[in-house]
Amino acid sequence: MTAVYIHIPFCEHICYYCDFNKVFLEGQPVDEYVDLLITEMELATKNRVLSPVQTVFVGGGTPTTLNERQIVKLCSAIRRIFPLTVDVEFSFEANPGDLSIEKLTTMKAQGVNRLSIGVQSFNNDLLKQIGRVHKVKDVYQSIEHAKKVGFDNISIDLIFGLPKQTEVDFQNTLQKALALDLPHYSAYSLIVEPKTIFYNLMQKGTLILPSQEAEASMYDYLMETMERHGKKQYEISNFAKPGYESRHNLVYWSNEHYFGFGAGAHGYLEDMRYSNHGPLRRYMEPLKTLQLPTFETKQLSLKEEMEEEVFLGLRKVSGVNKIHFLHKFGKPMDQVFQEAIEKTSGQGLLINDHEHIALTRKGRFLGNNVFREFL
Numbered sequence: 001m002t003a004v005y006i007h008i009p010f011c012e013h014i015c016y017y018c019d020f021n022k023v024f025l026e027g028q029p030v031d032e033y034v035d036l037l038i039t040e041m042e043l044a045t046k047n048r049v050l051s052p053v054q055t056v057f058v059g060g061g062t063p064t065t066l067n068e069r070q071i072v073k074l075c076s077a078i079r080r081i082f083p084l085t086v087d088v089e090f091s092f093e094a095n096p097g098d099l100s101i102e103k104l105t106t107m108k109a110q111g112v113n114r115l116s117i118g119v120q121s122f123n124n125d126l127l128k129q130i131g132r133v134h135k136v137k138d139v140y141q142s143i144e145h146a147k148k149v150g151f152d153n154i155s156i157d158l159i160f161g162l163p164k165q166t167e168v169d170f171q172n173t174l175q176k177a178l179a180l181d182l183p184h185y186s187a188y189s190l191i192v193e194p195k196t197i198f199y200n201l202m203q204k205g206t207l208i209l210p211s212q213e214a215e216a217s218m219y220d221y222l223m224e225t226m227e228r229h230g231k232k233q234y235e236i237s238n239f240a241k242p243g244y245e246s247r248h249n250l251v252y253w254s255n256e257h258y259f260g261f262g263a264g265a266h267g268y269l270e271d272m273r274y275s276n277h278g279p280l281r282r283y284m285e286p287l288k289t290l291q292l293p294t295f296e297t298k299q300l301s302l303k304e305e306m307e308e309e310v311f312l313g314l315r316k317v318s319g320v321n322k323i324h325f326l327h328k329f330g331k332p333m334d335q336v337f338q339e340a341i342e343k344t345s346g347q348g349l350l351i352n353d354h355e356h357i358a359l360t361r362k363g364r365f366l367g368n369n370v371f372r373e374f375l
Contacts, residue, residue, distance in 0.1 A: 002051040003251040004082060006037065006074070007262030009061040009280065016131035016201075017159070019193035021264030021278045022061045028280070033263075034070050036287040038077040040261050043292055045081055053082045055089040055248040059116075064098035068106040075110035084111070089153075089247045091116055096138040104149040114153040115146055116186075116246075121162065122176040123169055130162055131197065136176075143180060153244060155184035160222065161215040162190055163198070163208055170218045171225075178229050183244035187222050188237045189215055216365055223364070236315050236359075236367055253316050255309045263293075271305060273298045302329065306336055310357075311371040319351065319358025333357070340373040 010025040010033075056078060066074065084090075091114040092107055099115075119139050121127050127134065139156075146154055158177060160170045177185060192198045192207070201207040210218070223233060231239040235253060238246065251258050260267030264278035274297045277283045283293045300308070306329050313320035325333040334341065341357060344350040349363035349370050363370055 002053045003055045003248055003256070003258035004053055004057070004078070005248075005258055005260045005262075005265060005267070006056070006058045006078070007060060007260070007265040008058060008063040008066060009033075009263045010065045011060070011062045012065060013133050014131065014197070016129075016197035017190060017192070018131075019196050020061065023280055025062075025065050029284075030066070030070060033280070033284065034066070034074055036284050037074065037262055038081075039287050039290070040293065041077065041081050041259075043287075043290060044259065044261070050083055052085045053088060054085050055091075055251060056082070056084070057091045057093075057248040058112075059093045062095050062098065063092050064094040064103065068103055071103070071106050072110060075107075075112065079111060089114055091246075091248060093118065094142070096134040096142045099142040099145055101145050101149065104145055104151065108149050108151065113151070114155070115151055116155045116157065117142060119156040119177070120159045121165075121169075122173040126162060126165060126169065129164065130159075143182075153184070154182050155186060155246065156180075156182060158185065158187040159190055160187060160218040161210055165210055167210075167214055167217055167221070171221060174222060174225055178225065178231075184238070184240040184246065185226065185231055186238050189219065219365060223361075232317075234317050236364055250316070253312050255305075255312050271300050273300065305329070306331070307375055310337060310374045314357070314359055314370060314374075315367065317358065319356045321356050323355070337374055344370050344373055 007021065009022050010028055010030060011022045012025050014022065014024070058074075078084075088111070090112045092112050093116045095118055099117075117139070120130065120132060122136050122139070124135055127136070143154060156177060158173060174187075190198075190209070192202050192209075198207055226233060226239040230241060232242060233239050234245050235249070238249065240246070257269050258267060259269065260274070260276065262276065263280055263283035264276055266273065266275045268274075275295050276293045277286075277295045286293045306325075309325060309328070310320050310333070320333065322333045325331075329336075341350065341352050344363070345352040345357075349360055349366055351358045351360055359367060359370060
């Protein structure tokens with residue numbers, strides 16, 4: 001499988017928890033950025049035999065800060081440069097409130113067939129406290145517009161463990177989210193990352209977070225409730241109706257290869273991981289002279305490739321297949337990771353049978369602890 005990730009770094013506001021590469025939209029050279037993004041795609045694919053592309057994901061930042069003309073230019077270039085499969089999964093991230101009928105109609109006409117909408121909460125007070133500018137009513141309106149235009153593959157993101165969030169509040173948010181009966185939901189526990197507003201507040205001792213017990217209870221409720229509503233958990237933080245799993249994210253978790261384009265984007269081709277310059281000007285400057293904006297490359301050793309195969313694959317509920325591992329690396333997983341497998345399965349965190357290894361339900365609560373054992 002070949003996948004393409006494209007990063008749009010512009011945001012009309014900065015959320016307090018976000019550590020992704022982003023800049024305020026106002027005053028930015030958006031048209032020039034789109035032109036140079038297309039230049040990067042052309043340079044990176046020149047003289048390269050391209051496999052059919054099965055998934056394209058336009059993320060950010062906020063991709064829907066692009067206007068209709070810019071969306072047409074970008075999507076037309078994607079279709080021109082890459083051999084997209086007939087059933088390509090073509091996703092755009094979006095914020096509630098950005099999705100006018102006109103913009104959605106443009107995206108649909110350009111081949112976009114999946115939306116990932118950053119909702120985070122169905123509590124207006126909590127949305128304000130985390131730096132979101134949309135209201136709950138915008139969520140309903142955006143989804144109504146999307147369905148009206150013909151989008152049926154819609155996902156929403158939620159966050160639990162937010163400052164001052166109670167278990168009851170998260171339960172209410174989840175019930176409202178599920179009442180929409182969408183095919184896909186992502187729900188992440190809050191991680192306070194460096195260089196975010198929340199991190200600065202935490203350093204000052206003014207960020208009040210739920211206890212670990214409360215956060216674990218929210219996650220337990222999440223898993224149980226999704227299962228009851230027919231949304232199967234297929235990854236630690238992702239739930240879907242059968243057939244609506246995110247094919248793009250499965251590329252990452254299955255340790256498969258993908259292109260990464262845009263400021264701060266990461267890619268993985270052959271045995272090489274690479275990242276682009278993040279600051280906008282540093283990304284754009286080399287492209288003006290037809291040079292790739294690569295900031296860093298890392299060639300993975302066999303040991304590193306095997307480690308990534310396991311700790312990424314363990315995020316999936318299906319886990320890591322032992323036969324696939326043997327065919328890919330020429331070594332049996334049980335032998336390479338004997339100590340880690342025995343330790344974590346002995347702790348009740350890992351299922352280990354003759355076909356695969358996978359996290360137990362208990363292991364999903366302590367995933368990072370398990371992953372560390374394989375590094």
